[in-house]
Amino acid sequence: MAVIVDAHGVILNANPGFERYSGHPRRAMVGRRLTCLDVDPLHGDISRALAHCVARRTSWQGALLCRRADGQPVHQQGVFQPLETWPGEPLRLLVTLQDITDLHQSAQHDHAELERLEGMLSGLPGVVFQLCETARGDLAFHYLSDGLQALAALSSRTVMESAESLLARVHAEDRGALTTSLAQSAVSLDPWTLEFRLDTSDGIRWVEVRATPRRGPDGVTEWDGVMLDITTHKREEQRTRRLVSTDMLTGVLNRRAFFDFGEAVRAHAARQGRSVPLAMLDLDHFKTLNDTHGHAAGDLALQVFATTCRDCLRPYDLFARIGGEEFAILLVDTSPEAAWAVLERLREAVEAIELDVKGELLSLTVSLGLAVIPPQGSLEFALSQADRALYRAKHEGRNRLASAPGYPEPQERTGT
Numbered sequence: 001m002a003v004i005v006d007a008h009g010v011i012l013n014a015n016p017g018f019e020r021y022s023g024h025p026r027r028a029m030v031g032r033r034l035t036c037l038d039v040d041p042l043h044g045d046i047s048r049a050l051a052h053c054v055a056r057r058t059s060w061q062g063a064l065l066c067r068r069a070d071g072q073p074v075h076q077q078g079v080f081q082p083l084e085t086w087p088g089e090p091l092r093l094l095v096t097l098q099d100i101t102d103l104h105q106s107a108q109h110d111h112a113e114l115e116r117l118e119g120m121l122s123g124l125p126g127v128v129f130q131l132c133e134t135a136r137g138d139l140a141f142h143y144l145s146d147g148l149q150a151l152a153a154l155s156s157r158t159v160m161e162s163a164e165s166l167l168a169r170v171h172a173e174d175r176g177a178l179t180t181s182l183a184q185s186a187v188s189l190d191p192w193t194l195e196f197r198l199d200t201s202d203g204i205r206w207v208e209v210r211a212t213p214r215r216g217p218d219g220v221t222e223w224d225g226v227m228l229d230i231t232t233h234k235r236e237e238q239r240t241r242r243l244v245s246t247d248m249l250t251g252v253l254n255r256r257a258f259f260d261f262g263e264a265v266r267a268h269a270a271r272q273g274r275s276v277p278l279a280m281l282d283l284d285h286f287k288t289l290n291d292t293h294g295h296a297a298g299d300l301a302l303q304v305f306a307t308t309c310r311d312c313l314r315p316y317d318l319f320a321r322i323g324g325e326e327f328a329i330l331l332v333d334t335s336p337e338a339a340w341a342v343l344e345r346l347r348e349a350v351e352a353i354e355l356d357v358k359g360e361l362l363s364l365t366v367s368l369g370l371a372v373i374p375p376q377g378s379l380e381f382a383l384s385q386a387d388r389a390l391y392r393a394k395h396e397g398r399n400r401l402a403s404a405p406g407y408p409e410p411q412e413r414t415g416t
C-alpha cells in the first residue's frame, strides 16, 4: 500500500491497497496522521522515519510494527521517499508499506531453530567446528561451538578471530603430526582424524579430532568436525599400559616390557650401526635369605635392590625384572667399556646395601653377566650370552661381573 503525506505526516492521499491492508477506510484516513498506524504512535518508528526524511531530505527504509484497524499487529517493510517539489512548494513524502508478517514469522521461527541448535551444540560433550584452509594454506575457524571454553579455556570468538590462538596451544611434540595429518586430509580428502595434546592452564588435555573435508571451487578446503576431550580415557589408557608393563613388586619394567622396549632400542641403535650393551643380574644366595628370614624379607630385598639399581642408571636405560630374582639392563647410547664401569659401580652400590630385617642388618650381593647386541644381532641371543656370562660370574665366586666372549674386558680397556 502507498500513501502521500506532508512534512507533518498528515495523509494527503492513499491508494486502494491501503484500505485492504490497513483495514481503515481510505477516505476516513485522509487528514489523519500516518503515525496513528504505528503501535507506538508518539515515539514509534514511523515518527522517526518522518523526522529523518524531513530533516535530511533523503529517503528512509526499514522495518515497522503497525496495527491494523482490527487491532492486529502487522510487520511492514516501509520506504519513505521525499517527492520532487518546485522551490517554495511544501514537502511531500511517498510512503510505501509492504506486509512482511509472514517473512517476520518465518525469520523468528528460523531464529528459534538456530537458538535451539546452538543450545544443543553447546550441550554436546565436545566442540563442533568448521575449519577452512585457503589455497595459500591459511587456517581459519568459521564456526566453533561453545564447548571450546571447557576444552581449551578459550572463547569460540577469540579462536574464530585467530586460529593461531588455539594452534599455539597444541603441545610442541604434536604440532608436526597435526600439520601433516591435516595436509594429507586436504590432499586426499580422506577424513581427518588425530589425537593430540593441548597445553592449558589446567595442565595437558588430550583431544581427539574427527572431521570430514570437502573442496570448494575456489580451491578452499573445509572440514566439518568435532573435537572431543579424551583426557580421562587417555590417562586410564596410560595407567593400564603402565600396569601391563610394570612389575608389581618392584615397580620396574616387567619381562614383556623389557622385550618390547628393548627391541625398539636395538632397532634404533642398529639403524645407526651401533651395538647395545646388555647385562643379566642375579642376587647371590637369595634362596638362603628367603629360607632364613622369610619370604617377606626376600620381597623387601628385591624392592631395595631394584631401587638401588634404578638409582645407578640413567632414566632412559632399560631396567627390568625378567624372572624371580633375575633382572636385566639395556644401557642406551653407551659403549661396552662405559657399560662395564657403570655396572661395576652398580655392583658396589648393591654390596653397600644394609637391609634392616627385624633389627638385623643383612647385606646383599649381585652377580652380573655382560654381553652386547651387535648391529645385526638379536636381543634374545645377546640375552642368552649374558646368561652364560652370569653363570660364569656365579661359578667364579659371585659378587662380580663376567662378560660374554668378545666383550672388552677391563684389562683391555685400561691396556693393563
Ligand SMILES: Nc1nc2c(ncn2[C@@H]2O[C@H](COP(=O)(O)OP(=O)(O)OP(=O)(O)O)[C@@H](O)[C@H]2O)c(=O)[nH]1
Residues within 6 Å of the ligand: 249, 282, 283, 284, 285, 286, 287, 288, 290, 294, 295, 296, 297, 298, 299, 302, 323, 324, 325, 394, 398
Ligand atoms: N621373596 C621372594 N623370593 C623369590 C621371588 N621370586 C623368586 N624368589 C626366590 O628366589 C630364589 C632363587 O634361588 P636360586 O635360583 O636357587 O638362587 P640363589 O639362592 O640366589 O643362588 P645363586 O643365584 O646361585 O647365588 C628362590 O628361593 C625363589 O623362591 C619373589 O618374588 N620374592
